[in-house]
Amino acid sequence: MSSEDGCCRISVIKAILYAYQFVFLLTGIGIIGVGVWKYLESYHYFTVVDLDMYSSVLYMFIITGSLVICAFIFGFCAIPKNRTKLIFVFILVLVLVFLLESLVAILAYVYQHSVIEDVNSRLNSSFLENYEQNAKTQSINYIQENLKCCGAQSYTDWKYSKWLYGHPEILNKVPDSCCKTVSPRCGYRNHPSNIYYAGCDERVSEPLKFNLLLICAVSLGVSVLQVIGVVCSIKLFLKLEAEDRNYNPQVNGNETLIPP
Known part of the structure; x- marks a missing residue:
């Protein structure tokens, strides 16, 4: 194999890596975009319910x-320089990102099986204990209005709430955010036909489960992309190593071996 063929092959590998780098950049921007989007979308959910694992996966x-x-x-700085040390560090960085992506995918997949249980066990107590007691009230109202639900499991949950105990004059009523058409004191009627009867637990947990599955799928896809980058980078590293050996005299002990 001639050195020219070797240079050509290095050029091809570098061209592939340049294309890979462009896709890699778009992937990174996309991951941040999806992560921030899902964080903002879920903000009211884990404001009401303490979902540490879910927020950790997002972070x-x-x-x-x-x-x-x-x-x-x-990589953009390392690849053009043809320095094996820089390429080696780039490979390590890609492997690190691969491992982190794989960890995120595993955590998201495992937790999506238990997020429903976590929501079901914590949402009811959060609704009943925190409504009009602290800053969670706004998030509870947001959930009920936007998900078209009332209470955790049913609208009847509200009769056990601290909020209702503080308003004996509105016994067996619900917050206005439970109303299909919201108006002042719309949840205080004796026969509330204008309220949502379904609870919010499933309507909160299902979007969270979908988000975790989406994160898992995206992370796995990026992991596959990482493998391609690692393989191409290792190939470039080995080619550059071989080229260095061909162009530099080989030293054996104290003697320099000069090719015949």
């Missing part, structure tokens, strides 16, 4: 997107 997902962009910047 890790966003951090991974940031690392992808950092890896792109490093």
